[in-house]
Amino acid sequence: MAVPLIVSGVSKSFTMHLRGGVRIPVVDAVHFSIETGQCAVLSGPSGVGKSSILKMLYGNYAVDVGQILIRHNGTLIDLARAEPRQVMAVRRDTIGYVSQFLRAVPRVSALDVAAEPLVQRGADPDTARRRAADLFARLNLPEKLWDLPPATFSGGEQQRVNIARGFITDHPILLLDEPTASLDAANRAVVVAMIGEKKADGVALLGIFHDADLREAVADRIIEVTGFAPQKAA
Ligand SMILES: Nc1ncnc2c1ncn2[C@@H]1O[C@H](COP(=O)(O)OP(=O)(O)OP(=O)(O)O)[C@@H](O)[C@H]1O
Numbered sequence: 320m321a322v323p324l325i326v327s328g329v330s331k332s333f334t335m336h337l338r339g340g341v342r343i344p345v346v347d348a349v350h351f352s353i354e355t356g357q358c359a360v361l362s363g364p365s366g367v368g369k370s371s372i373l374k375m376l377y378g379n380y381a382v383d384v385g386q387i388l389i390r391h392n393g394t395l396i397d398l399a400r401a402e403p404r405q406v407m408a409v410r411r412d413t414i415g416y417v418s419q420f421l422r423a424v425p426r427v428s429a430l431d432v433a434a435e436p437l438v439q440r441g442a443d444p445d446t447a448r449r450r451a452a453d454l455f456a457r458l459n460l461p462e463k464l465w466d467l468p469p470a471t472f473s474g475g476e477q478q479r480v481n482i483a484r485g486f487i488t489d490h491p492i493l494l495l496d497e498p499t500a501s502l503d504a505a506n507r508a509v510v511v512a513m514i515g516e517k518k519a520d521g522v523a524l525l526g527i528f529h530d531a532d533l534r535e536a537v538a539d540r541i542i543e544v545t546g547f548a549p550q551k552a553a
Contacts (some may be wrong), residue, residue, distance in 0.1 A: 321390055323492050323523045324376070325352040329385030329399070331371060344547045345371050348385070351542045355491070358514055358524040358537045363544035369527045370419070372544065373494050375399070376525070377416045378406035389413060389492070411439050417485035417498040421477040423470040429455070430465050433483040440488060447487070454483035458509055474501040486513055493517060495526035499533060511536045 331346040346368040353359045361369040374380040376387055382399035389398050391413045396405060410416075415436070424432065433454065434447035442450075455465055458479040464472060469480045478501045485493065495514075499507045507530075514537045517524055528534040534541075 322352050323355060323390045324525075325386070325388040326350060326372075326376070327386045327388065329372070329375060329382055329387060331368070331375060331380065331383050346375070347545075347547045349544065353492070353523045353525050354539075355521045355523050356518050357539040358518060358526060359540045359542055360534055360538040361525065361527050361544050362534070362541045363546065367544045367546035369544050370496055373416070373496050373525070373527065377414060377494055378409070411436075413490055414492045414494065415485050415488055415490035416494045417481055417496065419496045419500065421469060421481040421484075423468060423472075423477070425470065426468055428466045429460070429469045429472070429480045432469060433480055433487055436484060436488045450487055451483055454487060455479070457513075458483060458506055475503065475506070478502060479506065482510060482513075486517070489520065489522075491522060493522050493524045495524060495528075497527050497529060499528070499530065507533060 327350055329346060329349045330344070332342045332344040335341045335343060349372060351359070361372060363369060371380055375382050376398070378398060378401070385399060387398040388395050389409060391409050396409070398406065398409060401409070421432075430448045430451050433451035434444065437447035437450060438444050452465065460476060460479045464476060469477050472480065478498065482498050485495070485498070499510050502510065511533065514524060526537070528537065
C-alpha cells in the first residue's frame with residue numbers, strides 16, 4: 320500500500336514579534352515517513368520540537384521550508400503549501416489529531432464535541448452520538464458528564480473526550496500528542512488497546528508518548544528528533 324505521509328526537509332523557526340522579531344529555530348530539516356498499520360513515535364528531549372512537528376502535520380503551524388506529502392482522497396498533496404480550504408478537507412477526511420489539551424467550546428455537550436468529526440463527514444448526528452457514547456463508556460467517562468460541556472471537567476476527563484473525538488472517525492492517519500498524559504493506568508490500557516485496533520484497521524499513527532512503558536507498548540518505530548544544534552557562545 321502507498322505510503323500515506325512523507326515529511327521531507329521540514330524546518331521551522333518561530334518569530335517573536337514582541338521581542339523585536341528575534342527568530343528562534345526549532346525544527347531543522349526533518350525527514351521521515353509513516354506506514355499504514357504501524358505506530359511511529361517521535362522521541363527526543365523536552366523542547367526539541369516534537370509537538371511543533373505534529374502541529375505542522377495538522378496545519379496548525381506554518382512550515383518555513385520542506386514538504387509534507389499526504390495521500391488525500393487518492394492524490395498526493397503538499398500540506399506545507401496547501402490552501403486553507405485543502406487543509407480543512409485533509410482534516411475532515413484524512414488526518415485525525417488528539418491534541419494535548421481539549422479546546423472546549425462553550426455550551427456544547429461532551430457527546431457533541433466527540434461526535435462532531437463524524438457529523439462533519441456526513442454521519443447522522445444520532446448515530447455519531449451513539450458512537451461517541453460507546454467510546455465514553457469504554458474510556459470509563461462517568462455517564463453523568465456526557466451531556467455537559469467539558470470546560471469544567473478534570474484534566475483526565477477532558478483528555479478522554481479528546482481521545483474519543485480523535486478515535487471516532489476512520490481517518491487513515493492519526494496524530495497523537497501525549498494522549499494519555501493525564502490518564503490513570505486502567506484508562507491508559509484502554510488507549511493502548513484502541514491504538515492496537517487502529518493499527519489492525521491499517522491506520523498510520525504518529526505519536527508522542529513521554530511514558531516509556533506506554534511507548535514500548537505501542538511503538539513499531541522510534542523517530543529520534545534532534546532539533547537544532549546548540550549555538551556555541553562567541
Ligand atoms: N507558538 C510558539 N511560539 C513560540 N515558540 C514556540 C511555539 N510553540 C513552540 N515553541 C517553542 O518551540 C520549542 C519546541 O516546542 P515543542 O512543544 O515543539 O517541543 P516538544 O519537543 O514537544 O517538548 P515537550 O516534550 O516538552 O512537550 C520550545 O522551545 C517552545 O517554547
